[in-house]
Amino acid sequence: MSAPGFTLVVVAAVLYSSGFYLLLQRSLMRVVFGILVLGHAANVSLMLTDRAITLPPLLTEHEGPLSDPLPQAMALTAIVITFGVTTFLLALAYRVWLGDENDEVPADLEDRRIGRLAEPEDSA
Amino acid sequence: MADLESAYPVPAGRADRPGGPPEDWEAPRERWLSTAVRPAFGPRSVLLEVATRLLTPAILTFSVFLLVSGHDRPGGGFAGGLVASMAYVLRYIAGGRHELAAGIPMQPNRLLALGLLLAGGTASAPLLFGRPVLEVVSYTAVLPLFGKVKFASYLLFESGVFLIVVGLVLSVVAALGARMEAEEYEARERGGAWGPEEGGAA
Amino acid sequence: MNALLAIPFVVPLLGAALALLLRRHRRVQAGVAVATLAVVVADTALLLAATADGTVLTSQAGDWEAPLGITIVADPLAALLLAVSSVVLLVVQLYAIGQDIGGLSRAMPQVFHPIYLVLTAGVCLSFLAGDLFNLFVGFEIMLTASYALITQAPTRARVRASMIYTVVSLTSSILFLTGIALVYGLTGTVNLADIAVKLGSAPAELRMVLALLFLVVFGIKSAIVPMHFWLPDSYPVAITRISAIFAALLTKVAVYAIIRSQTLLFGRDDISTVLLCVAIATMLVGIFGALVQDDINRLMSFALVSHIGFMIFGLGVNSVAALAGVVIYLVHHIVVQANLFLVNGLIRQYVGHSSLRSMRGLTTVSPVLALYFFLPAMSLAGIPPLSGFVAKVALFQAGVGTGGWLVYTALAAGVVTSLLTLMAIFRVWARGFWGTPMPDMVEARERLKRGSHLGGLKFMAVMTGVMVVFGVAIAVCAGPLSEVAFTAAHGLMNGSAYIEAVLGSDTR
Amino acid sequence: MRAATLEGTPSRPADLLRPARRTGTAPPPGGRCASVLPMMIDVPMLLPAILALHAVVAVPLPPLVRRLGPRAFLLAGVPPAVSAVWALAQAPAIVAGRAATAEVAWAPALGIGLNFRVDALSLAMIVLVSGIGAVIFCYCAAYFHHGERGLGRLAAVLVLFSGAMLGVVTTDNLFALYVFWELTSVTSFLLVGHDDRKEQARRAATQALVTTAGTGLLMLIGFVMLGHAAGDYSISGLVADPPDGGPWLTVALVLVLAGAFGKSAQVPLHFWLPGAMVAPTPVSAYLHAAAMVKGGVYLVARLAPGFADADLWRWLVLGFGLATMLVGGWRALRQDDLKLLLAYGTVSQLGFLVLLGGAGTQVAGVAMIAMLLAHGFFKSALFLTVGIIDHQTGTRSISRLTGLGRRMPVLAVAATLAAASMAGLPPLVGFVGKEAALEAFVPGAAPAPGPEGSAVMLTGLVLGSILTFAYSARFVWGAFADKSTVSERGFRRPSAAFVAAPVALTAVSLGLGLAPALADPLAQGYAHDLPAGHHAYHLSLWHGITLPLLLTGLVIAAGALMFVRRRAVSRLQNRMPRWPDAEYGYHLFVHGVYSVALSVTRRTQSGSLPVYLGIILATMLLLPGARLAAGLITGEIAVPGVQGAFRLWDSPLELLVAAVVVVTTIATVREHRRFPALILLSVLGFGIAGLFVLHGAPDLALTLVLVETLTTIILVFVLRRLPTTFSVRPNGWAKRLTVLLCAAAGTFIALALWLMTAARTDAPISQGYTERADEAGGDNLVNIILADFRALDTLGEIVVLATAAVAVASLVLLNRRNRVVDEPAAEVAVEAEEEARLSAAAEEHADSVAAHAAAEPALGQGQAPARGAGAEAGEAEMTVRGTAAGPEGAGGESRAEAVGGGPGGGEPAEGGPAGGPRPRPADAPGDAADPGPAPPDPGDTPADSADPPPDPRETPADPDDHEGSDDGRP
Structure with a gap:
């Protein structure tokens, strides 16, 4: 059979790369944006599995090859889940901001304490 | 504490301060226009408020249509729920938190619980008869006025979805919109620094 | 049969809805929660009894046959883990209620109970899912509930921790979804059994890519090195009952997913070299981390990471005996980790914190507490005759039985890890439990004894005791447990019983 | 009390432990009273019963000792006495070559069983373990004083030890031997550390345990290897029919001997034994003369008949x-x-x-x-x-x-x-x-x-x-x-x-x-x-x-x-x-372990979320990514050919929409102002929706548009609070590396998608949905799938939504006292202080030690005494207590936090029961897990924490230092 159109593949690559890049930022809002972009990316990849442009999977309106409904259903579920979780992440970001007056993801204190402990060790 | 109502009234201790609204302040339900409304974004626009109030029933009706017709046309519980909640979001944007509080039928948590009960109940009902979970039962009746009408249990299930989506959006708007607004208000009362008027997208 | 399979996730959902409705009536709400979990415990016990002989039970949701509809499957492995998890969930629930009675917690009971029940549903659904996308949904239910739980009583530290936790989990979820897209792209199906069949005709190299990708996806959630960093930064910060249940169950569900995917889906492909290397790294890095921690909860979290390595080791050895060892280890570890975190919670109640830097003489402050800590800690270190020993022996036997230099290296790492675990635990014991109690600890104890919340505290202690007894019972019942484990392992290695049960049975 | 124990117990545990398979005579007949006499005759099962008797007696001992004082030790002596009497009664038969056996099934699938076999060697050991044990228990009754601290615990553990030791010398299963063996290690740990207020006792106990349990683990592996080679985990079987040689057998023997040597304090592992002399003298007499240390000797002697021929062994x-x-x-x-x-x-x-x-x-x-x-x-x-x-x-x-x-x-x-x-x-x-x-x-x-x-x-x-x-x-x-x-x-x-x-x-x-x-x-x-x-x-x-x-x-x-x-x-x-x-070697080992642990943990556990995520991505590239690349290079993965399967696009319109999506995505990434970024993001969402429409997914597009709108609105809610611009990371190799990593990860995923979808051979199962849609009664396939075919997914999904909603609400709508923003200055201040200190310490790379010292002025003095050789119990305790009680000293504020667990003093965690309705919102005590406030205790750096490795020349723990007095000088 055939491969999916390469345009969509490029779109997926860009979405994933950008999403990952945003995810790796210190600013929480950008992390949230990253999750949103990655959500789109995942949905596009589900679309990709349907290898050709076809008609909507509505039995009444059309005759001819219909697009694959299952990835669509899964993408729909995924969209909604991403939406729910994103709102939570936003609430969390708000909370971080309430506490810290900035929206950066702070490093773990205890980890840094352990890291600091080791320093005299090394110099000795 | 995760209740909506606790989000709206200005927190205790602030009520009797002169200039602040009374503690149990609530937007008037009956009037077309409320005077003490402060919109979430930007300056107050009477036109928007009226339009919103007029639109709400229409949007809600459309959402129910989406819910019911989902099986045959694009739509369904999600889309319906999202559209319905859009009505409330609009209301909040136009009229602020008090307007929102006045407009919603019940607390979001209760909506969520009811939706979950509805969907979960539909899912588990077949179990009582030894059938697999979520089996769909449909029944076609001939009603005097409507003619042939099909009742299918997935409609109940979809209604659960609908309620939960509405509950989610209301809950989020209440939390991230109204609560934050209330806090700002508080902070301003306190002589705090920042005001909210910084642009607005919608 | 349909009901038996559906109850573990449907009833908690209904319970959650009820609890959410009843949040004003705290006692009723707690009652609903306990009743729900009791039903789940009873149901999973029946499931275990029904599958212990290797039977694979299935139920088709909505009565649509297998690849179209979603299959709910209980094989011995799933049933065993379900049974153990549900007991742990119930005990922790009761512990939490005790804490709430005593007013000893800042968590919000009104939302705690519903979310906890949702978590239960998510865990059960993940164990029972016979469908890859449904597994994803089960994971999401579990994870969303865990996001909500980890932010209970949000302090700065908790918000910070949950940020790390949430973002990492979301990353893994997105990758999981991507993985599903890949699998669907390659096979055109999402039913696990169907995928297993159709992957047979797929190119081997692509299969291998998928196998490794799913290892990464589930590896993030099960905290295997080098993807474990988030765990010690987030679990210990949550309130006790929540870290307990997280440590006990969440990582294990992910390990279960690894086992299921690597045996059923990718059983033909041999990634044992990767698994063994990962196992060695996980064991050592985890336990090294544990050795240098000053906070008991953090120490236990690192130990948790380390001992995940044992399970991955068993999977890497990849024989029936090894998988049986993994199953025993899973069961043992679920109970022991929950137990240790519950004890840590009691320590926090007694001492006010869990930092070894200012803790001495707990044996004097509370001998019972010392006993409660000692037994599970010994079990964790694999000291006989506790369950950890049985689990470790099973894994060691499998390792020796398979042989090969990499396996022996991993075995050596396992021995070193066991020893270092012992050292880490005795560091806690020698510093926190022995010695002259600090004056403020004695004071705090006196205050507790006089306080009005003693009843709640006692209830918590009793529940911790129940968990200790459960842990000991696992060791005592090692015979039947190992029988079931071997049955489960046979099923995993073979896979055909699973596939036949899902696909073979025609429309009933 | 005592009489009851004697009468009741021998029969009860025996009933409990009735074996699945019996090697001895017929089972005793039913009734409890009737069973006593047959039990005495039914020799085989008596031994497990006696073992259980040890445990049964141990349980009530602590309260009994509190009541009766040291006299309770006489009761504690009963189980060893019974065991010795039993052994002597069996002696004639055993000496004649008829070994007494018994068996209690445990985990047969794993070869773990409580099998017992008493032969001449075991008999000799029982005489020591139980006979001398009984005498020593009597001695204890005179040795200890009434009301001595922890005496009840000591008595109970000593009885348990006695039982474990009896198990070691009578069991016939390798694993059971290991079980009892480690039980003796653990009980001896508790016994040596009896006077746990002494630093020296704690250290000696840990040392003994680490040595014996560590070598014990090696022995376990050796056992597993031996048993695997022989196909049998029974000792008598192993000795009677030793497996053939081979390199692994040699290794197994060495491992087993390591365990035996560790337990029996052979050079160079002997150091723990003199150290363990901090135990009370009767304990030393029992453990370190009569019983425990003989364990290794016993094991060597036990295996000698089978393996003494091996040169290496000899x-x-x-x-x-x-x-x-x-x-x-x-x-x-x-x-x-x-x-x-x-x-x-x-x-x-x-x-x-x-x-x-x-x-x-x-x-x-x-x-x-x-x-x-x-x-x-x-x-x-x-x-x-x-x-x-x-x-x-x-x-x-x-x-x-x-x-x-x-x-x-x-x-x-x-x-x-x-x-x-x-x-x-x-x-x-x-x-x-x-x-x-x-x-x-x-x-x-x-x-x-x-x-x-x-x-x-x-x-x-x-x-x-x-x-x-x-x-x-x-x-x-x-x-x-x-x-x-x-x-x-x-x-x-x-x-x-x-x-x-x-x-x-x-x-x-x-x-x-x-x-x-x-x-x-x-x-x-x-x-x-x-x-x-x-x-x-x-x-x-x-x-x-x-x-x-x-x-x-x-x-x-x-x-x-x-x-x-x-x-x-x-x-x-x-x-x-x-x-x-040798003890110096032990300290080197411990010290080495801690140094390695510290440096490993410091290097891996950075505490930074972007680093963690980056590592995850790198792992993904390293495992599946590298595999895919390798497959492409070797040609084992087929690439869709240009003429056949390869298509650039499906319609020109798609190309246009895709271009919009790509451009907005990249612009979103590059945008550092929040609102423009937000607008770009919404455009991106609508663009994706457009793609969905083109691909025949109207449901998806509809939902996405709605969701996107809502998301944007909610983002506006939150974003208006946050800073106008995002923080920008400087351009540098780190940023370039990040870009490279992300691009590679994205490319990998997209490529994999493309290749996998192209490689699909079977038709997707969706065909079935079309065929059976009329059964479900609807025309919109997507919706039927969501509401009927796969409604379980939808159920799960709405649960996620509901949970997220509750979570958002509970996170934002809190009681006033729970709000982070209202936390009292204390915690915030302390955290800030700690933060500042951390960053200061981090910046001063040049002289980290100086930074360390400067950051914690109060700790300078405390460090020396606790660290030095004067780690004598009292002094160390004094130091700790001193710092604990001295919050008013330098750095006092943070100190008080650390020790008292927050402003509420030593209040219990998670809300502080004493806190009640007080308006103090911080759960500072509950949050003491939060490392913030506490600087490390002096002398408590992990390096010397569990088992401080001080200079062995100076430690009082080193027994040789007593030689200073030379030879007594008569």
């Missing part, structure tokens, strides 16, 4: 045994503390026993049994003697004791006899054993080590015996002699009951010496299984004028000379170069 056992014997003896000579003298003597004797047990010849076997019994009796008698001396005079230092012989003549005589047995003088059992031992290595007498080997061993044994004689003499002299240079100390006469125990044990030594025939059948019973020697040898006082007898004469002469010229010996010892200390 040389390991003989070599380490001899070395231990000499080193222990040599070091015993320089001890001033009587107990340490005995401890090193024990090390020496253990070497001797291991050597005899492992030699594998019949004569050596006979000698081993004799020496085993002899050592158990004389050494425990001597320990008990030291206990009495310590108890009555308050010291056990040779240089401070004088004139005790006059004042405690009975004890002196008994102890002298015991010491004589140790020195190998007739007519004591020690002499009998030593004769046999020397005989075993007379060149040509046995085939085993070969003539040269025998000669070397014999020489070594003679040297060791000379040392033994010398330190035995030194013990008697040191404990009881009149020394002119020492003034007499205050003294209380011991009660008769107190002295009875050592006297009784010595009496047994004497009795067995006079009538060696009593022990001979036992010895023969064991030796029977060993590879044959060339002639039968029986224990006897008189064998005629033989080489061993002459050598004994030599030993006595040389030993006496060494004792007389003790000052010269002592000078010689002081001049000897110090050997690298």
Whole structure:
């Protein structure tokens, strides 16, 4: 059979790369944006599995090859889940901001304490 | 504490301060226009408020249509729920938190619980008869006025979805919109620094 | 049969809805929660009894046959883990209620109970899912509930921790979804059994890519090195009952997913070299981390990471005996980790914190507490005759039985890890439990004894005791447990019983 | 109470432990009363019952001791006494070769079973473990004081230990052996650490545990390998039919021997035994003379019949045994503390026993049994003697004791006899054993080590015996002699009951010496299984004028000379170069482990979320990514060809929308102002929706548009609070690396998608949905799937939504007192302080130590005393308490936080029950897990935390440091 159109593949690559890049930022809002972009990316990849442009999977309106409904259903579920979780992440970001007056993801204190402990060790 | 109502009234201790609204302040339900409304974004626009109030029933009706017709046309519980909640979001944007509080039928948590009960109940009902979970039962009746009408249990299930989506959006708007607004208000009362008027997208 | 399979996730959902409705009536709400979990415990016990002989039970949701509809499957492995998890969930629930009675917690009971029940549903659904996308949904239910739980009583530290936790989990979820897209792209199906069949005709190299990708996806959630960093930064910060249940169950569900995917889906492909290397790294890095921690909860979290390595080791050895060892280890570890975190919670109640830097003489402050800590800690270190020993022996036997230099290296790492675990635990014991109690600890104890919340505290202690007894019972019942484990392992290695049960049975 | 226990318990546990399969006679008939008598006859099941009796008695002991005081130890002595009586009753049958067996099933699938088999060797060990155990329990009743701290716990653990030890010597399953073996390690840990307020006790206990459990783990692996090779985990089966050799078998034997050597304190693992002498003296007498340390000897002797033929085994056992014997003896000579003298003597004797047990010849076997019994009796008698001396005079230092012989003549005589047995003088059992031992290595007498080997061993044994004689003499002299240079100390006469125990044990030594025939059948019973020697040898006082007898004469002469010229010996010892200390090795090990752990953890656990996520991405590239790349390069993964499957786009419109999506995505990434980024993001969302429309997914597009709108609105809610611009990371290699990593990860995923979808062979299952849509009754396939075919997913999804909603609400709509923003200044301030300190420390790379010190001015002083050699218990505690109580000192605020667990003092966690409705919102105490406030305790750096590795030359834990007093100076 055939491969999916390469345009969509490029779109997926860009979405994933950008999403990952945003995810790796210190600013929480950008992390949230990253999750949103990655959500789109995942949905596009589900679309990709349907290898050709076809008609909507509505039995009444059309005759001819219909697009694959299952990835669509899964993408729909995924969209909604991403939406729910994103709102939570936003609430969390708000909370971080309430506490810290900035929206950066702070490093773990205890980890840094352990890291600091080791320093005299090394110099000795 | 995760209740909506606790989000709206200005927190205790602030009520009797002169200039602040009374503690149990609530937007008037009956009037077309409320005077003490402060919109979430930007300056107050009477036109928007009226339009919103007029639109709400229409949007809600459309959402129910989406819910019911989902099986045959694009739509369904999600889309319906999202559209319905859009009505409330609009209301909040136009009229602020008090307007929102006045407009919603019940607390979001209760909506969520009811939706979950509805969907979960539909899912588990077949179990009582030894059938697999979520089996769909449909029944076609001939009603005097409507003619042939099909009742299918997935409609109940979809209604659960609908309620939960509405509950989610209301809950989020209440939390991230109204609560934050209330806090700002508080902070301003306190002589705090920042005001909210910084642009607005919608 | 349909009901038996559906109850573990449907009833908690209904319970959650009820609890959410009843949040004003705290006692009723707690009652609903306990009743729900009791039903789940009873149901999973029946499931275990029904599958212990290797039977694979299935139920088709909505009565649509297998690849179209979603299959709910209980094989011995799933049933065993379900049974153990549900007991742990119930005990922790009761512990939490005790804490709430005593007013000893800042968590919000009104939302705690519903979310906890949702978590239960998510865990059960993940164990029972016979469908890859449904597994994803089960994971999401579990994870969303865990996001909500980890932010209970949000302090700065908790918000910070949950940020790390949430973002990492979301990353893994997105990758999981991507993985599903890949699998669907390659096979055109999402039913696990169907995928297993159709992957047979797929190119081997692509299969291998998928196998490794799913290892990464589930590896993030099960905290295997080098993807474990988030765990010690987030679990210990949550309130006790929540870290307990997280440590006990969440990582294990992910390990279960690894086992299921690597045996059923990718059983033909041999990634044992990767698994063994990962196992060695996980064991050592985890336990090294544990050795240098000053906070008991953090120490236990690192130990948790380390001992995940044992399970991955068993999977890497990849024989029936090894998988049986993994199953025993899973069961043992679920109970022991929950137990240790519950004890840590009691320590926090007694001492006010869990930092070894200012803790001495707990044996004097509370001998019972010392006993409660000692037994599970010994079990964790694999000291006989506790369950950890049985689990470790099973894994060691499998390792020796398979042989090969990499396996022996991993075995050596396992021995070193066991020893270092012992050292880490005795560091806690020698510093926190022995010695002259600090004056403020004695004071705090006196205050507790006089306080009005003693009843709640006692209830918590009793529940911790129940968990200790459960842990000991696992060791005592090692015979039947190992029988079931071997049955489960046979099923995993073979896979055909699973596939036949899902696909073979025609429309009933 | 006691009567009830005696009557009730033997039958009850037996009922509980009724085996699945029986090897003995028929099961006892039902009724409980009726079962007592048959149980006595039903020999097999009695042993598990006796084992259970130990556990049953242990449980009520703590409260009983609180009520009755030390007298409760008499009750504690019941289980060992019962076991000893049972063993003696079985003796005739066992000696005749009919081993008693019993079996309790546990986990047969894993080969773990509680199988028991009592033969001659086991019988000899039971006599030691239970017989001497019972005597020591009686002694305890006189030794301890009423109301002593933790006495109940001690009694309970001691009984448990006794049971575990009984298990070790009677079990016939490798795993069960390991179970009991580790139980003895753990119980001994608790016993050695009995006085847990002493730093030294804590350290010695940990040290002993790490050594024995660590080697025990090696042994476990060895067991598994042995059992796997033999296909059987039963010891008797293994010994009767040892598996064929092979490299792994050799490894297995080495591992097993490592366990045995660790337990029996063989050089170089011997250091823990003298350290463990901080335990109460009766405990030492029991654990470190009679029972636990014999475990390794027992294991060696147990396996010798099967494996003594292996060369490696023989040389390991003989070599380490001899070395231990000499080193222990040599070091015993320089001890001033009587107990340490005995401890090193024990090390020496253990070497001797291991050597005899492992030699594998019949004569050596006979000698081993004799020496085993002899050592158990004389050494425990001597320990008990030291206990009495310590108890009555308050010291056990040779240089401070004088004139005790006059004042405690009975004890002196008994102890002298015991010491004589140790020195190998007739007519004591020690002499009998030593004769046999020397005989075993007379060149040509046995085939085993070969003539040269025998000669070397014999020489070594003679040297060791000379040392033994010398330190035995030194013990008697040191404990009881009149020394002119020492003034007499205050003294209380011991009660008769107190002295009875050592006297009784010595009496047994004497009795067995006079009538060696009593022990001979036992010895023969064991030796029977060993590879044959060339002639039968029986224990006897008189064998005629033989080489061993002459050598004994030599030993006595040389030993006496060494004792007389003790000052010269002592000078010689002081001049000897110090050997690298094994304990130093242990500390190096511990220290090394902690350093490695610290540096590993510091390097891996950075605490930074972007780093964590980056590592996850890198892992994804490294595992599946590399695999995909490899497959592409090797051509094993087919790439869709240009002419056939490859398509660039599906419609021009798609290309347009895709271009919009790509451009907005990249613009979103590059945008650093929040609102423009937000708008770009919404455009992106709508673009994706457009793609969905093009691909025939109207449902998806509709939902996405709605969701996107809502998301945007909610983002606006939140974003209006946050800073106008996002923080920007400087351009640098880190950023470039990130870009590269993300681009590679994205490309990998997209490529994989493309390739996998192209490689699909089967039609997707969706066909089925189209066919069966009418059954479900609807036209919108997507919706039917969501609401019917796969409604379970939808159910899960709405649960996620509901949970997220509740989570958002509970996170934002909190009680006022729970809001982070209203936390009191305290926590925030402290955290900020800590933050500042951390960043300061992080920045000053140049001199991190200085930064460290500067950041914690208060800690400077505390560090030295706690760290140094003065880690003596009291002082260390003082230091800790000092810092704890001194919040008003420098850095006081953060200090108070750390110690008190927050402003509420030591309030319990998670909300502080005392807190109630107070308006203090911080759960600072509950949050004490939050590391913020506390700077590290002085002297508590992980490096020296569990087991501080101080300079061994300076530690009081190192027993050798007592030698400062030189030789007592008479």
